[in-house]
Amino acid sequence: MNAIGTAATVTMDPRTRRLLEAPIVPLLLRMAWPNVLIMIAQASTGLIETWWLAKLGTDALAGMALVFPPFMLMTMISAGAMGGGISSAVARALGAGKRDAADAIVLHAVVVNGALGVFFAAVFLAFGEAIYRAMGGTGGELSAALTYSDIVFAGGIFVWVSNALASVIRGTGNMLFPAIVTSIGVAFLIPASPLLIFGFGPIPALGVAGGGLAVVIFFVGATIAFAWYILAGRNAARLRWVKLRWAPIADILRIGAFSAISSILTTLVIAGATSLVAHEAGADAVAGFGTGARLEYLLIPLIFGIGAPMVALVGTNIGAGNRDRAMSIAMVGGALAFAVTEAIGIVAAIWPEAWLGLFSAEPAMIDTGAAYLRIVGPFYGFFGLGLVLYFASQGAGRLFWPLLGGFLRVAIALGGSLLALHLGARIDWIFVCLAAALAVYGIVVAIAVRGGVWFR
Numbered sequence: 443m444n445a446i447g448t449a450a451t452v453t454m455d456p457r458t459r460r461l462l463e464a465p466i467v468p469l470l471l472r473m474a475w476p477n478v479l480i481m482i483a484q485a486s487t488g489l490i491e492t493w494w495l496a497k498l499g500t501d502a503l504a505g506m507a508l509v510f511p512p513f514m515l516m517t518m519i520s521a522g523a524m525g526g527g528i529s530s531a532v533a534r535a536l537g538a539g540k541r542d543a544a545d546a547i548v549l550h551a552v553v554v555n556g557a558l559g560v561f562f563a564a565v566f567l568a569f570g571e572a573i574y575r576a577m578g579g580t581g582g583e584l585s586a587a588l589t590y591s592d593i594v595f596a597g598g599i600f601v602w603v604s605n606a607l608a609s610v611i612r613g614t615g616n617m618l619f620p621a622i623v624t625s626i627g628v629a630f631l632i633p634a635s636p637l638l639i640f641g642f643g644p645i646p647a648l649g650v651a652g653g654g655l656a657v658v659i660f661f662v663g664a665t666i667a668f669a670w671y672i673l674a675g676r677n678a679a680r681l682r683w684v685k686l687r688w689a690p691i692a693d694i695l696r697i698g699a700f701s702a703i704s705s706i707l708t709t710l711v712i713a714g715a716t717s718l719v720a721h722e723a724g725a726d727a728v729a730g731f732g733t734g735a736r737l738e739y740l741l742i743p744l745i746f747g748i749g750a751p752m753v754a755l756v757g758t759n760i761g762a763g764n765r766d767r768a769m770s771i772a773m774v775g776g777a778l779a780f781a782v783t784e785a786i787g788i789v790a791a792i793w794p795e796a797w798l799g800l801f802s803a804e805p806a807m808i809d810t811g812a813a814y815l816r817i818v819g820p821f822y823g824f825f826g827l828g829l830v831l832y833f834a835s836q837g838a839g840r841l842f843w844p845l846l847g848g849f850l851r852v853a854i855a856l857g858g859s860l861l862a863l864h865l866g867a868r869i870d871w872i873f874v875c876l877a878a879a880l881a882v883y884g885i886v887v888a889i890a891v892r893g894g895v896w897f898r
Contacts (some may be wrong), residue, residue, distance in 0.1 A: 458678065461615050461758040464569025465478025466770055470751060470778070473577045476621035476745035490734070491635045491653045496801045497585075498639075502730055503802060505586025507732025508579045511713040513594055514739050516562055518567055518705035519698075520602045524555055524744060525609035526836035527698030529753040531690070532613025532679050533837060543690070544613075544679040548672060549608045550690040554698070559602030577713060578720025578728065590654045592820040597658030599884045600665050607668035614678035615754045621748045623667045627660045634659065700841040704832060707848035711879065712739065715872055722869050723810065730810030733801050737790055737815070738822065741783050745826050748779050749833025756837030763895055772834040774890055779830035780884075791819035810869070817873040824884025831887045835896070843890035855879035 460469065496503045528551040535544035566573070574587045608620045637645060638652030648655065672681050712735050719731045752775045758814035759768040790797055794815035798808050832844040 452820075458615065458758060461755055462537070462762055462764060462767075466767070466774055470748075470755065470771065473615065473751035473755070474619050474748045476779075477528075478744060479606075486770035490632060491656070492733075493800060494636045494639050495650060495653055495880060498649060500726065500802065500804060500807070501581075501582030502586045503592060504583035504729045504732065505579070507716065507728055507736075508574045508577050508583065508587040509591045509594070510567065510732065510739065511577075511677065511709045511716065512573065512591070513561030514742070515705060516601060516708040517605075518708065518742065519702045520555055520558070521605040521609065522696035522742070522833070523701030523705045523747075524551075524558065524602075524668050524694065525605050525612075526701050526749075526753050526833060527694040527696070528555075528606060528609040529613035529750065530697050530757045530836050530839060531693045532610055533615075533754045533757030534761035534839070535740070536614060537849075538680060541679075545682045546684050546687075547613075547690050547694070548610050548679055548681045549684060550608075550686065551610055552603060553695055554687060554691055555601060555602040555606035559599035562594050562602075563598050566591055566598075568596070575674035577717045586650050586891055589650045593651055593654030594657055597661065600658065600661040604661050604665040604668055607665065607672060610672065610679055610854070611668065611677055612750050613754055613757070615751075615758070616677070616846075617751055619671055619676075620668070623664050627664055630663070631656055631660055633687040647710075691779075697836050697839055697841060700845055701832070701836055704841070704845055704848045707845075708742075710852055711876070712854045714852075715859065715876060718856075718859055718863065718872055719810070719869055722863065723806075725870070726804050729802060729804070729812055730798065730807035730812075733798055733807070734811035734814035736819070737786075737797060738825070741786065741822060741826060741875055742829070744786075745779055745829045746833070747782065748782075749830045751775075752830065752834045753837040756834045757839075758837075760838055760896075768838065768896070769894075769898040772831060775834060776827050776831050776888060776891075779826040780823045784820075786830075787819035787822025787836050789819075790815045791817075794819075813870050814873045817870065818877045818880070821877040821880040825851060825880045826884075828884035828887040829882075831891050835887075835891065835893055838896040840896045843895050844887050847886040848888075850886060853879075854882055864895040 492503070492506055495506055528547065531547050532544050534613055535541075535547065548607075570588055570591045571584070574591070579587050608623075611620055634656040635653055638648050638656050639650075641647030671677060672788055715735070716728060716732060720728045752771060755771045756768045759765075759771065784806075794812040795808060797809040797815065802808070828844070832841070835841050835844050855876050858878065859872040862871035862875065
């Protein structure tokens, strides 16, 4: 650490100093484990909700498969893209000893994410039917998709604001409080989803709409909890009612906007593949592919559990001028993410029916989902590697190579699939292209980061 950095740490929050000085492996594991466990728990609530909605029939399950990519896009942009930009800005400001700048970011973060929440709601409330029709939705599955979509996107501003506030807290290196809030939300959602879907006593059965309402209520509660924590002065970056300026907004958008493109590309792959499967094989196959691909999507919260600490760790160390330590953090995190996601993918490939059978017993659904998991599952490790290095690159403020890797993934996955279908191949070749795209994505990003592109 240079002399300026050493002097700066004297007046730093103890949590910030720990990010700069503590041994990397124990520090990363200590910061990651609550995030990982809670993100798994949060993802499990989505599975539970899908399991309950599957009881309403194949149309409800296929409708969820249509809504899941855009809803995950909203979540990834609000928490992972813009959220990463917010955490990175807070971490770099605190790492450089600029407390006032970190405080100013809080209000600007809420404004940026709030405005984007309103935009997303307007788009999907106005054009949701056209979007889901373009993805292959018809009849009962389209009706179910619109019912669920209208509710979750109407309340989507709470998704955006809660993720903005959580990202401010994570940017200080505090992973525990967001984890506690999420765990309380999980405890609420587990009984609330079936209660609102099927009704009980005076509570009417709301069907698909009940699942969406439970999700919105969770994010309203999370928004209140995070706002209280920051307003009570418990966070290293505090809310100050400052005049809005372009510089803090630009600092968030510089990383967040590029990260949003990466999130859009991830969703485009799954949404595009869903559309191709729908046009080639029908609703049962869409339900099978959507249920199988949901496991891939559920890797994102898991990787986020590892990646969110890396944004703070890398950003703080680069802000303090500790380049070698920042690179070591990236490599350790990349190896950890690869190992965890690869293990999940291999298990899913060996026993795909164990996963798919939780949701349906339809033969066509099982066959399509099993084919996807057997082909793509063994490549999940590359997805974990590339995505966690994307989070590390957010902390570094350098996103060109993760973005390029995302474009290559889209080109191989969808371009290859279209070519294969044009040549008369079966839909299994869609899954081959998806697997190849994951491998290229992870390898390209890893080689670039290890080669030192952050510092050129």
